Amino acid sequence: MSLISPRALLLDFGGVVVQTVHRAGWADDLAAEVCALLHRCGCTRLDTAAIRRDLLAGAAADSGWKNAMSRLPTPAELTPAMFWGDFVAVDWPPQARAIVTSQAWLLCRRMGELRSQRHARNGLADLLAWCGEQKLPVGIVSNALSGVVHRDWLAHAGLDRHFALQIYSDEVRIRKPHPDMIGIGCRSLGVSPDQVWYVGDNFDRDVVCGRRAGVGATILMTARDTYDRPYEVADEPDAVVADPADLLVLLKEAYV
Known part of the structure; x- marks a missing residue:
């Protein structure tokens, strides 16, 4: 399946931007x-x-x-x-x-x-740098009981400037797979859902959310708990990547 060239890239936080260790x-x-x-x-x-x-x-x-x-x-x-x-x-x-x-x-x-504890996932810096060069806006759309913790981490790591926006469920009072989590991001960036890629690490929240929102491509990034599903869902991703470095390869292919 060939993927669209996105006009915006929306990322989950835990499992995509960072790997978390309890x-x-x-x-x-x-x-x-x-x-x-x-x-x-x-x-x-x-x-x-x-x-x-x-x-x-x-x-x-x-x-x-x-x-x-x-x-x-x-x-x-x-x-x-x-x-x-x-x-x-x-x-x-x-x-x-x-x-x-x-x-x-x-x-x-x-x-x-x-x-x-949170650590940037492999290839994140290169992914954000390439998106900056391409003028491709990147946003975060993530469930969180305290989104300010994620904001603080990104600011401390010097990465917050790379993100056009950050949307956290505790701040907007809805949570994925509510499709308007992605809808808020799309409206904020002035794009329609079918023009964006959404990247997350869970089937039941991220893949389902992307499908409900009607995004141009739903990408699953594998993380520690990706396949520890609480239950099976019907929706499948358009592509599966291992980390941000792998996502960058997929993006470049879509821009050829």
Whole structure:
């Protein structure tokens, strides 16, 4: 199958721009910080072990919720207040639940910082440089409980200037595979979906989202969890690439 020459390139963040590696001790570190926050407010009924237990339970519930949302046609994003108030602190004393709910945005940001280490995927710099030379705008369209963590990483890595826009589900209140995640990016760049490539690393969120949005090409980039599917979906990508270096080869072929 020959692919269109795109007028814009939209990328997922985790698994495409970066490879993420979970830190084994993230729950211990965050539980200690939350415990200190509660104690500063005079709430001493929860210890670090209890907070850690409920953090891990909330994270597991969040993972299951995300899988379920991929079956909906237009899923909304979970808010930080819902994550902390309903998934983590649901059975905590009212004061403790109120504290973490009021600080939910900051706590989600901190969780994102502690939970994973991020490394640019192979060939990313060359891909972005080539797109810049071709005047091909590149945007990010990604699910995130705290998109600011991704923004911070890109700024720290000096890569944010290469992206025309960044769209994160927590900021627009919908999540992939809602087709308007891609639609917002296309409207922002002044292109129609059939003129763009969308690149993601998951079948149930990214490939399905690309198909629903009607993009010109849906590209699957393989990452650590790509084939650990929560369930099978009917949609298949137009092409499969190993990393940004492989994506660049595919782009150059489309421009010949």
